[in-house]
Structures are given as structure tokens and as C-alpha cells.
Amino acid sequence: MSEETTSSEDDITAIETPVYLTYNFTAGEATTRFLHQVRKGKVMGQRCPGCGNVYAPARGSCAACGLPTSEEVELGNKATVQSFTIVWIPIPNNPIQPPYIVANLVPDGANISFIHLMSECDNDSVHIGQRVEAVWKPEEEWDYAMDNIRYFRPLDEPDVPIEMIGKVPLSGWEGKA
Ligand SMILES: [Zn+2]
Numbered sequence: 001m002s003e004e005t006t007s008s009e010d011d012i013t014a015i016e017t018p019v020y021l022t023y024n025f026t027a028g029e030a031t032t033r034f035l036h037q038v039r040k041g042k043v044m045g046q047r048c049p050g051c052g053n054v055y056a057p058a059r060g061s062c063a064a065c066g067l068p069t070s071e072e073v074e075l076g077n078k079a080t081v082q083s084f085t086i087v088w089i090p091i092p093n094n095p096i097q098p099p100y101i102v103a104n105l106v107p108d109g110a111n112i113s114f115i116h117l118m119s120e121c122d123n124d125s126v127h128i129g130q131r132v133e134a135v136w137k138p139e140e141e142w143d144y145a146m147d148n149i150r151y152f153r154p155l156d157e158p159d160v161p162i163e164m165i166g167k168v169p170l171s172g173w174e175g176k177a
Pocket residue numbers: 048049050051052053062063064065066067
């Protein structure tokens with residue numbers, strides 16, 4: 001009898017079950033070194049003793065050579081846009097309202113990019129090779145976190161050609177290699 005009742009009702013094809021997870025992130029040795037320096041307002045990279053590439057934030061080894069990266073290199077406050085996206089979808093609990101720019105930025109003196117926000121810019125004018133600089137929070141708000149840098153904003157400097165992105169020295173970019 002109960003079978004008849006069930007079969008006469010609509011099939012349930014989907015139910016909504018939100019799942020929330022809280023993570024405890026164990027930084028590890030290389031990231032610990034990086035975060036201690038960010039706490040002091042410095043962005044540090046680590047240089048591979050094999051190929052010489054500088055990684056920031058470093059993971060403790062070079063992905064190409066497999067060698068440990070122990071040499072610390074202080075990086076500049078300036079960076080170059082390697083790629084970017086304009087985010088139009090709001091993220092729950094994120095105070096930043098779309099549309100906003102998330103970019104892969106290569107800091108001067110480093111060879112790979114990290115992801116950060118761009119602001120104080122016209123979203124439509126952001127482009128690959130654009131020069132930007134970090135805007136830090138007030139020092140009293142610094143913590144062990146990359147968001148000590150609030151965002152990056154455009155600089156009035158010549159663009160870096162695509163083939164030179166990731167090769168800009170710590171001394172900066174004046175429009176020539
Ligand atoms: Zn290497």
C-alpha cells in the first residue's frame with residue numbers, strides 16, 4: 001500500500017545541501033619564512049641554486065630542477081601584469097563588490113607570478129604587460145598574510161613586452177631590457 005503512495009508522488013531528482021568546511025592550513029618551512037617577512041612588510045622570494053629562478057611565494061623547491069630553494073631574495077614593491085580576469089560574480093562574505101580585477105602579477109626580481117587584486121584602475125584599461133605597485137595596509141594591521149597588501153594599482157611606466165614578463169630585474173623597468 002505504501003508503495004502505491006510513493007509511486008504516485010513526483011520523483012525527487014535533486015536536493016540542495018550546502019556544505020561548509022573550515023581549514024587549518026599548516027604553512028610548512030618555506031611558507032613560514034615567507035609569512036614572517038610579509039608580517040614585516042617585505043615580499044621575499046627564494047632563488048633556485050640550479051636555474052637561478054626566483055619564486056615568490058616560494059614552496060621550498062624549484063619545480064624545474066627539484067632543488068631546495070634556501071637563498072632569500074627581497075623583491076620590489078612593483079610588479080607586471082602577466083594575465084588577469086574581470087570578476088563579475090559576487091563571492092559570499094567577500095567585501096569587494098564586482099566587477100573587480102584579479103591578476104597574475106610578477107614582482108620585479110621574481111620569475112613567476114602570484115595572484116592578487118588590482119584597484120584604483122579603469123577595469124577596461126587593464127592589460128598584459130601593465131606596470132603596477134603594491135598598496136599596503138597601515139602597518140598596525142599587518143599580519144601573517146598576503147592581504148597585508150590591499151591591492152596593486154597601475155603605475156605610469158612603459159609596458160613590459162610579453163617576452164620580458166617574468167624577467168624584469170629588481171632594479172625595475174624603464175622601458176628597456
Ligand atoms: Zn631551478
